[in-house]
Each structure stands twice: as C-alpha cells, then as structure tokens.
Amino acid sequence: MNYVIHNGIVNFIWGIADDVLRDVYVRGKYRDVILPMTVIRRLDAILEPSKQAVLQMKEQLDAAGIVNQHAALCQAAKEAFYNDSPYTLGDLKSRAKLQQLKADFEAYLDGFSPNVQEILDKFKFRNQIPTLIEADILGDLIEKYLDKKINLAPKPVLDMEGNELLPALDNHAMGTIFEELIRRFNEENNEEAGEHFTPRDVVKLMANLIFLPIANEIESGTYLVYDGACGTGGMLTVAEERLKELAKGLGKEVSIHLFGQEVQPETYAISKADLLLKGEGAEAENMKYGSTLSSDAFPSQEFDFMLSNPPYGKSYKIDLERLGGKKHMQDPRFLLQHNGDPEYQMITRSSDGQLMFLVNKLSKMKHSTKLGSRIAEVHNGSSLFTGDAGGGESNIRRWIMENDWLEAIIALPENMFYNTGIATYIWLLSNRKAANRKGKVQLIDATQWYLPLRKNLGKKNCEFTEEHINKICELILTPKETQQSKIFPNEAFGYWKVVVERPLRLAVDLSPARLDKFAEACVKAKDKGSAGLAKRVAGSLGPGPHLDYNLFMDRCSVFAKLDAVKLTAKRKTWLRDNLCDHHEQAEPVIKKVHKPGKVQADPLYGLYDCEVEGKPRVVEYEPDSSLRDTEQVPLLEEGGVKAFIEREVLPYTPDAWVDDAKTKIGYEVSFTRHFYKPASMRTLEEIKADIYALEQETEGLLEQIVGEAN
Incomplete structure (x- = not known):
C-alpha cells in the first residue's frame, strides 16, 4: 500500500471534521459523524457498479412476492451487503431543499441491508441527522466525501483517455485508513481510548x-x-x-x-x-x-x-445479577467440578x-x-x-x-x-x-x-x-x-491457608459481689433457675476465682439434676458470659470428650490425651476466637504444615493447634518477591562527606543572620 496516498486520504477525511463540523460539534463528538459517514461512503463506492443490478433484482423479487430477499440482493451486489434504495450519495449531492435532502438521505440509509443497518443503529447515526439538517451542513458533508481529490472506491479513477488519476483503494488499505481514523479520534478522547x-x-x-x-x-x-x-x-x-x-x-x-x-x-x-x-x-x-x-x-x-x-x-455487578448472583449461579463456565468439589465456584x-x-x-x-x-x-x-x-x-x-x-x-x-x-x-x-x-x-x-x-x-x-x-x-x-x-x-x-487456634481459658468468679450482680441480671432475664444454681455451686467450690471452668460446669450439672433445673446450651452460655473472665493461667475449656480408640490424640490438630474422672480420654478444647490466627504455608514447604507449625508457631505458643477442617488451598503470584531489587545503601563515608559539605555551605550563615537582626 502507498503510505503517502494512505496518509493523504486520512488527512483529508480528518480535515472534513474541521471544515464542516467545527461550529456545530465539539471536537470530542466529531467521531459520531465522521466514522459512520466514512463507512457509508466506502460502502456506497463499492456498491455503485452493481446499483442497477440490485434495483432490477429488487423489482423482480417484489413482483414475485418474495419476502426473504437478502441472499438474492447480496448476490446481485456481489457483496455481503447491499443498498436497494433508488439513490447513491452522488444522487443526493444535488438536493437543494433541506427537507427533500433529509427525506432522501433517510430513504438512502433505509435501503442498506440489515447488517449495515445494525452498524448504523449502534453508531446512533440517525440521531445526528436533525443536527446536520438544522445546521445546513449535511449537503456539504456529502459533497466533501464525494470530492475528486480522494478515492474511497475499490476501482481507480481514470481520465477521459483511460489514464489513472487516483489509484484504487483495496479492502485492506481501506481498513487500515479506517483504523487510523479510529486511532486519531481515540487520541482526541484520551480519557476513553483505553x-x-x-x-x-x-x-x-x-x-x-x-x-x-x-x-x-x-x-x-x-x-x-x-x-x-x-x-x-x-x-x-x-x-x-x-x-x-x-x-x-x-x-x-x-x-x-x-x-x-x-x-x-x-x-x-x-x-x-x-x-x-x-x-x-x-x-x-x-x-x-x-x-x-x-x-x-x-x-x-x-x-x-x-x-x-x-x-x-470495572464492576460487573449487573452481569452477576443476571447470572443469578453467587448463590444461584448456574452457568457452567463459572461453576464446575474440580478437586472433588462438585460446585467449585470461580466467581470473583x-x-x-x-x-x-x-x-x-x-x-x-x-x-x-x-x-x-x-x-x-x-x-x-x-x-x-x-x-x-x-x-x-x-x-x-x-x-x-x-x-x-x-x-x-x-x-x-x-x-x-x-x-x-x-x-x-x-x-x-x-x-x-x-x-x-x-x-x-x-x-x-x-x-x-x-x-x-x-x-x-x-x-x-x-x-x-x-x-x-x-x-x-x-x-x-x-x-x-x-x-x-x-x-x-x-x-x-500455592499455599495452605491454615487456621491456628488456641484454647479458651476461663476463670470463674463466684464472689458475693459477682453473684449479686448475676442475680439482678437473672431477674431482668426472668431466669429463676440460673441464679440459684450459681449460688449452690459457689457454696460447694467457694468464691474463687476458680481456674478450672470444666470443674465448674461439672458441679453445675450435678446441682442442676438435684434441683430439677434444665442445664440447656442457652443456660450454659448465660452462666459463662456472666460469671467467667479470660485468664491466661486457667485450664483450657473442654469442648468435646472422645473415648480412646475411636479418635487418636494429635496435639497438632487439637486432640489431646487427658484423664476425665480418672479415665483416659481424648479431648478437644474450645478455641478462643480472640486468639485465632492464620498462617500461609507454602505447598513446597519441606515437611508440610506440620513442620511449619512446629518451627514457626509452637515455640512461641505451645498450646496452639491447627483446625484442619478450615484449611484451604490458595494460589497467588508475586512479581515483587522474585524481581525486587533493593536500593543500595549509602556508605558511612558518603554520608559523612555530605554532612561536612553542608557544614561548609552554612558556615558563618548563623552569625550573619544574628548580626543582621541586631
């Protein structure tokens, strides 16, 4: 392709915007007219040689009552598109009356095939016609695109003797010109280009x-x-x-x-x-x-x-709602089976x-x-x-x-x-x-x-x-x-994200002041049984504070049976919330007791050998949510999660364990970690030299300032 001719055509079309649209459109809106008009003129030039064949075919199809005419008209036009209106852009150039030009131009646009209609609709080009007519520039615009200085047709322009005046513009060259116009308009609207x-x-x-x-x-x-x-x-x-x-x-x-x-x-x-x-x-x-x-x-x-x-x-909230949201997503692209999970969600x-x-x-x-x-x-x-x-x-x-x-x-x-x-x-x-x-x-x-x-x-x-x-x-x-x-x-x-738990440790306060306050709370909550139960246990264990919450709950269970008080889960929580405080020296709160043989002790995962009522048992401790932490363990960690926890966690918190049910696998990529180059530190000699240089620059400056003030 001749790039001199290419650039000349681009510059000419670009100049049309300045010549015709300047006083009617702001620069950012030139593209709304120039891009669709460039498309229209190129299509017009391509279809011009077959115009009569298309009109004849249209007439024959109408006479035969054939409704689906697209394929036949494309064949007559020898293209994937056509225009079955009686006009070309050249026919419209001579329209003097604005209203006649408007009507004929709209009829011309309506004559394009459906695939071109869709392009014009998405450009919203018909919305520009009232503005072009009102400003009386539609005729000038058409005339500019028909100027003899440029050729947007796939055939060369010849003189009377058959000599080439303007070369043909093949499809590739036309596409390149169109892309160059797009690029220039993008530069004009930098905030939207990307x-x-x-x-x-x-x-x-x-x-x-x-x-x-x-x-x-x-x-x-x-x-x-x-x-x-x-x-x-x-x-x-x-x-x-x-x-x-x-x-x-x-x-x-x-x-x-x-x-x-x-x-x-x-x-x-x-x-x-x-x-x-x-x-x-x-x-x-x-x-x-x-x-x-x-x-x-x-x-x-x-x-x-x-x-x-x-x-x-950029948000895709509307798309997500149309897909049913995260909870009701059914699209197989984003919900599939992976790693044994039948509903492996990949929804960001x-x-x-x-x-x-x-x-x-x-x-x-x-x-x-x-x-x-x-x-x-x-x-x-x-x-x-x-x-x-x-x-x-x-x-x-x-x-x-x-x-x-x-x-x-x-x-x-x-x-x-x-x-x-x-x-x-x-x-x-x-x-x-x-x-x-x-x-x-x-x-x-x-x-x-x-x-x-x-x-x-x-x-x-x-x-x-x-x-x-x-x-x-x-x-x-x-x-x-x-x-x-x-x-x-x-x-x-890849990494394992592991949840590290530590046991809940509670001290039970059964002092008279605490019991009185608890009794008042029970009255407000209309709970008659809890206050009496706490008082009975206090009489057995003393005021405390007691560092074994498990013993306290055992005694509560015993006295609840004697007093026919139901020790429900709700009541246990009520007693804990009102009579217990966190205490680092207290015994861990037991969550569950297992018989030996059914569950093997493994302190790494919160299963400990213990004696309950003089019998060997395996116990799970209640985790303290306030002490809960997470660790990222690399998949390539030698020895896996066990080695990492033993090295990085247990030396500092010996009572910690991993909640294996909450372990998840994640993946992330860090360029900074692999390519970061720290800036080299200045030597002490360089710093000292800078300090001395500053001292020399400021030498006598203080005396000068003080002297001027006096």
Whole structure:
C-alpha cells in the first residue's frame, strides 16, 4: 500500500471534521459523524457498479412476492451487503431543499441491508441527522466525501483517455485508513481510548506470543480466533494477519475465521464496519453485540486461539445479577467440578470481573486437537494476588495452575496503555504445553524494556520496539533463567491457608459481689433457675476465682439434676458470659470428650490425651476466637504444615493447634518477591562527606543572620 496516498486520504477525511463540523460539534463528538459517514461512503463506492443490478433484482423479487430477499440482493451486489434504495450519495449531492435532502438521505440509509443497518443503529447515526439538517451542513458533508481529490472506491479513477488519476483503494488499505481514523479520534478522547483500544505494539506482542511457539506445527486448514472483549476488533485483525504471514512462510494454506463479542455499541459497530470495509462480510457476522459474561454469544463454540484486553477494575455487578448472583449461579463456565468439589465456584468479587473473562476463554479451549488452544490476555496486578484462599480469584488461579495451563506471565512497563498508568501483565496460557514447560510457569520482567514516546498519548508514554518484542518472544521460545526471566514449578505459587487456634481459658468468679450482680441480671432475664444454681455451686467450690471452668460446669450439672433445673446450651452460655473472665493461667475449656480408640490424640490438630474422672480420654478444647490466627504455608514447604507449625508457631505458643477442617488451598503470584531489587545503601563515608559539605555551605550563615537582626 502507498503510505503517502494512505496518509493523504486520512488527512483529508480528518480535515472534513474541521471544515464542516467545527461550529456545530465539539471536537470530542466529531467521531459520531465522521466514522459512520466514512463507512457509508466506502460502502456506497463499492456498491455503485452493481446499483442497477440490485434495483432490477429488487423489482423482480417484489413482483414475485418474495419476502426473504437478502441472499438474492447480496448476490446481485456481489457483496455481503447491499443498498436497494433508488439513490447513491452522488444522487443526493444535488438536493437543494433541506427537507427533500433529509427525506432522501433517510430513504438512502433505509435501503442498506440489515447488517449495515445494525452498524448504523449502534453508531446512533440517525440521531445526528436533525443536527446536520438544522445546521445546513449535511449537503456539504456529502459533497466533501464525494470530492475528486480522494478515492474511497475499490476501482481507480481514470481520465477521459483511460489514464489513472487516483489509484484504487483495496479492502485492506481501506481498513487500515479506517483504523487510523479510529486511532486519531481515540487520541482526541484520551480519557476513553483505553476502554476499547489496545496499543498496536502490545497487540503485536500478544499475537506473536500465541503463534510463534507453535509456528512450525501450523498445518493447512481452518483456525478460529476469538476475542471476548473485542472492542474495535484490532486484536483479531492483527492476529489474522500474523497467522496468515506465518502460514505463508511455511507454505501452508489456512482459512481463518474471526469471532468477537463487544458490549459497547459504538465500538461494536466499528468492529463490524471494519470487517465489512475489508471485504470480510462473513467474518462481520461473527461479531456479536452484548455482554460476554451474562450473555455469551458462543456458548458451545471452541477456538484455536484467543486473545483479549478485558476491562479491569470495572464492576460487573449487573452481569452477576443476571447470572443469578453467587448463590444461584448456574452457568457452567463459572461453576464446575474440580478437586472433588462438585460446585467449585470461580466467581470473583463484583467490583472487578477481569478474571471472569479469562475463565470464559478457558471454557472454550479445544481439547481434542493437536495444537489445543492458546490464550493471551492482559490483566492488571490484582489478578495475580487479589482474593483469599477459597475465594473466587484464588480458585481461578488454582484451577489454572493445577490443570497446568499457565505458560508465562509477562510484566509490562508502566504507562503502556492509553487510559491507565498502572502495572499491567500479559498472561499466556495453553492446554498443550511443550514438554520443557510442563509443570512450570515462567515470569518475565519486561518493565524496563521500552522506548519513550516524544509525546504522550493519553497516559501512554512509552512503547515496545521490534527489538523489545523479539527479546520477549525469544525468552518464551527458549525459556531460561536470567535476571528478567524466572522459572518456577506450579506449586511455588500455592499455599495452605491454615487456621491456628488456641484454647479458651476461663476463670470463674463466684464472689458475693459477682453473684449479686448475676442475680439482678437473672431477674431482668426472668431466669429463676440460673441464679440459684450459681449460688449452690459457689457454696460447694467457694468464691474463687476458680481456674478450672470444666470443674465448674461439672458441679453445675450435678446441682442442676438435684434441683430439677434444665442445664440447656442457652443456660450454659448465660452462666459463662456472666460469671467467667479470660485468664491466661486457667485450664483450657473442654469442648468435646472422645473415648480412646475411636479418635487418636494429635496435639497438632487439637486432640489431646487427658484423664476425665480418672479415665483416659481424648479431648478437644474450645478455641478462643480472640486468639485465632492464620498462617500461609507454602505447598513446597519441606515437611508440610506440620513442620511449619512446629518451627514457626509452637515455640512461641505451645498450646496452639491447627483446625484442619478450615484449611484451604490458595494460589497467588508475586512479581515483587522474585524481581525486587533493593536500593543500595549509602556508605558511612558518603554520608559523612555530605554532612561536612553542608557544614561548609552554612558556615558563618548563623552569625550573619544574628548580626543582621541586631
């Protein structure tokens, strides 16, 4: 493609906005007119040669009473779209009366096929017509797009003698021009750009990451590429071009089908229009509108390659409600069986749904093909570590690691994207890992590999060069340990979250003052039995304080039977709350007593040998919730939880134990832990030299100030 001509066309169209729309629209709204009008003019130019054939076919179909006319009209137009109105844009240029122009222009728009109608509807272009008519600029706008200085048609413009005045604009060139216009408008609206526009250098890197490792295994055939947050479709088209390039280099013939879903109406319209402008009408039908999370457009489809830059840090509360909420979730993508759990939930907090997009992709992997599926997805740092063990985020990471799907995570430089300066990462996944990658995850720190931009684009102030992209890809193709590349076993990111308990120790106060206060509370609670029971026990044991709560409860049980007072669980709690205090020297409160043989004593898990009424028993102690703590024990800890607790906990709290029923497995990834480089401390000599230098600078200054004051 001739880039001089390409840039000339882009500049001309960009100039239309300034020439025609300046006094009517603010700059941020130029795109609402220019993008749909560019689409309309290109489609008009493509359809112009077949216009009469379409009108004749329309007339024949109407006369025959045929209702479903789409296929026949597309065939007449020789495209995946058509316009069966009697007009072209050239016909409308001569309309002098505004109302006639408005009526004819609307009739012209109504003549487009349904796939183009959907694009116009999502652009909300018809909403602009009253403004254009009222400002009397619709005619000027049409005339600008028909200017002889540019050619948006797929055929060249010739002079009377057949010489080429303006070259033809093929579908690829037109698509590139359209994408350049989108990019410029994104720069004009920096605060919105990153929501649907991923920098081309990052997209190129992602395409290389999913294709290069299996480039030599690409065979002639059909491949499906998917983006569940496709925005303007840039990732899909770059991936398509890269796959075709690699296949061609290997002498293979591949057929590539693109699939995407987008929830923002305008960006969806752009993605569909872009494919139509490139002559890929069939692929345009695979672009679907709606929320990927709550309204999956491809529920039973599997894909060979998937890549996305999903929204991060963005609430998906509405989607979660539509899915039934966490309690009533039925979507098999997010609720499945794993590790023996029949309802293994992978539902993140409603405030951030980025990992849900990754789970959606993983549910669409091919498991029966040689290449399987490869995925590249952009995330911010929260996907690496947010969420406690057993929570949605951690469960997703665990599911991925334990299935051995994660190949690598690449840390990108800050300020790589248009709308955020925070740290971002590319996750690379595959269900067909190479032999040297099985059971391992590679972390690559590419935060220092970038070229500063001369001018910021929103918050983007740097970019990858070809050299940087090649350097990252080389580390992926030949994984090795370097300062920027670390390789770990999957288990290195896993841990047991264990709950460490300590026994409840209570002292019982049966002093007269405490009993009087308790009696008053019993009167208010209309509890006649408890006050008398406490008084009887006090007469037997004395005022205390008694450091054996278990003995106190035994005596309460005895006297309750004698006095025909029911010692219910509620009454036991009432006695404990009103007559007992925490005491470090008290005996542990016994929760449960087991007969020997049925349960084996194991102090690590809170089971102790003990004598109860002179008989050997195994007891469980009541845990003290105020002393409860948690520990994270690495899965690779030598000796496991037992060794960790014996080394890190029991020397300081010998009465502690682990509640095994509450132990959960979690996974998190910490780049800081593996790549942090502490700043070197200054030597004492350097500090001393600085102090002396400061003294010399201030020498005599105090005397001067004091002297001036006097």
